[in-house]
Structures are given as structure tokens and as C-alpha cells.
Amino acid sequence: MSIDLKTIKHIAKLSRISIDDKKAKELEKDLNSIFEFIEALNKVDTKKVDPLTSIAETSLKLRGDEVKTKNIREQILKNSPDENKDFFVVPKVVE
């Protein structure tokens, strides 16, 4: 199978990455060569095989929901790309 330009643009949309036509063509070439390589897996019969989702394969442990780090609000907000230092600000979403 091969991935066409339309699919590339759809995946880019889903990935929230903007790409122009030139980039889309490059990605079409790269992704097709990678998937050609991946297709080798189809030769293996896996009908009776259980998927391996985690190496640990143990149930997750529970722990108390406690605050351990306090008073770092300012430090966290300092990383905000926007100038405003009280909130995280995004472009207007409600007209």
C-alpha cells in the first residue's frame, strides 16, 4: 500500500503540524519508504498472539493524592510563552 498526498495532509492536520506542498511531497516519499520497511511485519502470523502492552505487566500501584511541591506557581507561569504572568493566555476562542 502507499500513502498519498491527501493522506499526508490529513495526518498533518491530525498531528496539528502545518505543512506546505513541498514539505508534504517530501514526507510522502519518506513515509512511504518507512512503511515499505514496516510492511515486513505482515509476513508474520500473529492470530494467536497476545499483544505485549507493557514489559512490567503488573497492575499499577495506588498512592495517596497528596501535594508534595508547593508555592511554585510563579516559577511555572514564568515558562509561559505569553507576556501575561497571571494566566496562560491563548488566542481568542469565543467570538
Added chain:
Amino acid sequence: MSDIINLTLSALIDKIKNKELSSQEITNAYIARAEKSKDLNTYITTDFENAIEKAKKFDEKGNFDYKLPGVPLAVKDLFCTNNLKTTAGSKILSNFIPSYESTVTQHLWDEGAILLGKLNCDEFAMGSSNETSFFGNVESPVGKKVVPGGSSGGSASALAAKLTPATIGTDTGGSIRQPASFTGTVGLKPTYGSCSRYGIVAFASSLDQAGPMTQDVSDAALMLDVISKYDTKDSTSVNFKRGDYFKSLSSNIKGKKIGIPKEYRVDGMPKEIESLWQDGITLLKKLGAKIIDISLPHTKYALPAYYIVAPAEASSNLARYDGVKYGYRSEGENLISMYENTRSEGFGDEVKRRIMIGTYVLSSGYYDAYYLKAQKIRRLIKNDFDEAYKSVDAILTPSTPSSAFKIGDKTDDPVSMYLNDIFTVPVNLSGLPAISIPAGKDKNNYPLGLQLIGKAFEEQNLLNISYSMEKELSFKNNLQDWWIK
């Protein structure tokens, strides 16, 4: 000063404990050398002023019982460091200052180590040559314009060039072992669940594992003692009884059974790698080990399965980089275009490629055909190892299918770059521990490594076998310091 930088980590610690050297003398020696080694581009961020300050404090009233008393160390820039920029080699995190410390680096500081700075790496640890970093290529001290391997390329280069006495990297598909092999150093990927992933910039969560990169096997054992600890902050951390790795080192490996998997004899493998492997087998026999031919039949499917699993997990993990709370932001006319522009400008080509592969294999209608299929293959690969370990204690393979290559040689073809990890990836898919030790050189005098793969949680066994081999191999890098300005 040249004496200081030529010492192994354990020798350095002895000299500090005997008061023959002060932390300041050592820290200054490494800083002075780093200042003259800028052409290698190993550092993304240096923290030299603070390091000198900390060394001074250690000399005044330090605890000499620590495992790393006053020892300066540089670490891969994938570990979050409190109040010090952490970039993961990416533009999208180029201004990110964490408000917390990764568990693994915290363990280093808790044992008296001093941070020198953050080392270059492939962007989000995606790469095998350190050519995808936003902060530029890293050169290997083994040769001009030679890649150090990746993704822990800055770590490997800094270690081999003696800019840090030891370091830590992360390994998702070979990112500790392949650069160790390329630079004539020791790289250990511990069992999945040994070292906490808390505070490490996530790439593929079911594969990522931190580990030591050192000058020799003893140093690797020493570092593992410090960083391998159960951590409740990482839900996949395993609470098993850890060894006293450094103290328990033994070079007696008589009767150990070592498996040689026929599937690792791949087409087009250079003769020098084949003979390196043969020499390794001969050496193990001489040391009293028993060599057993084994089969890991699904080996050839490991790399294709990895290139589904790793990108799929990466596409989920990297969804958080949206330009809202931290990191780089590009403006857009609305929220969606702000996201799209931020991610388009903030990520490099290789990262975008992998996010898109991951998004595709997880997208509606393709999940079963790709992701589920890859997880089933993963089970088969792990079963191969389980079966083999019924008759052997460890497995010997080459670390990489070739020696280090030149910068730019493989950047045009992603698949040929991916093939670098053919011997290392099956280990991550199976969660096993593995170590790469320097074992010889190729015709260009570039180092070549051998990999030993162990049973889960049996790092001691792995360390002992490589320790006994190292003694006999007596590998020397003999670098000519050509990069020093």
C-alpha cells in the same frame, strides 16, 4: 591537570576520599578542558559558575561518605534539572526552565555529585547520529567530522573527550549503547523499570530507560548503584531487590553460558565486525564461559515493530507541546493555527516525521493493522529471549552493524539511519538490560563495541561478564586531542 582528566570515576573518587585532590581542583580541570573543546559542540547549556561554587562548598564541609563526593558530572539534556534550562535538543523547549528535578539526576546530587551542564542530544532523543539536534551536530573525538552516534551523542562525545568523568544517557532503541560503541566507551541500558523515568523528557514511554555511560565497567557499576532505585513517581518503576553492583563485581565467569544468536549475522555486515564478534567468543571461552548457539527467530521484525511502537508513543507524548504553558510559541490567527504553526516551527524534520508516523498508525482504521500488530510482534520477540534464557545466562552480539560514519552520510535516507539500531532495538522491545563495551577498532581506527544482553534484573551478571572481558581486552582509545583550541 592532565592527570585529573585521565582518571576513571572510581579512581577520582579514591583521590577525593584520600584528600589527594579537592573537588575544586577536579571541577576546574574539567571546566578548563570544556572551554578548549567547544568545537565538539557537546554542551547545550553549561552551569560552570554554580559548579565551582558547589565544589567550593563541598571542599569546606562535604560528606566524604557519599558515593560521588564532590564529583563534577555533565548529563544528557533530556533530564529535567530544577532551575536550569532543559531543551531535549529541541527548539520547542529552547527556553524551558523546569521547576522540578528528574529522579535520576536527584540521586546523583544526593550522593554528592556536582552538575557541570547539559549535554547535546538528538531532538527528543530521536536519532542515531546526533544530527537532529536544534543545537547543531556533535563531533566525535575519535575523528574529524565523525558522528558520535545518538541519541546520547553529546554524552558519548563529552565522555570520550574527557570533558566529564562519567555521564548518564537515555536509551529507547540503542541511544546509550550505539554512541558508546561509536566512541570507545561503556554504555549500560538497565532493565526497564530499574531507573525512574520521572522528569526525563518522554519519547516512547514503554521503551525509555536511563543508564550510565562511563570509561569502564567498574564505573558503570558505581553509577548504577546511585541511579537504580525504586520510585513511586514513576508508575512503571519496579521494586525489586537491587544488588550492590560495584562491590559485588567479580571477574570469575567460569561456567557461565553465553548464547550466540545466528540471526545477528546480517547481510552486508563488515568483516571487521564479524571478526570482532568471533574474537569476543574466543575470549569468553578462554575465560571459562560455555558458548551455546541460539536462535532468536523474530529478530528481523524488531526494527519494523519498533518503528510503529516508538513513533506511536512519541506522537502521544509530544502532543503536550502546543505553545500554551511553556516552550516555543508561534502566533496564529486562531487557536488551531497557533498550535499548527508552533509545532511546525518548533519541531525538526525527524521529530515531525515520527509524530506523523505515530499519528497514522494510531488513527481510526489503522490501529489494528499497525499498532496492535506491532505489539503482538513485540510479544514474539520477547518470547524468543525467554526461550533462549532457558539455556543461557547472557547473549553476546556486536553493538552496531558498522563503526561510526561521517556527518551527513546517512541524513538523506531515514531507513538507512534506522538500520544502525538493528542490534540494540530488540533489547528495548523486551525490556532487558544490555551493555556495550569497547572491544576493538576498525581500519580507520574508530572504536567497535560488543553488546552483552542479560536476563531481566540481572545487571550484576552482565557487569561481571563485561568486567572480565574488559580486563583481557585492555582497550585504549588513544585520542590525539585534535579538537583542543
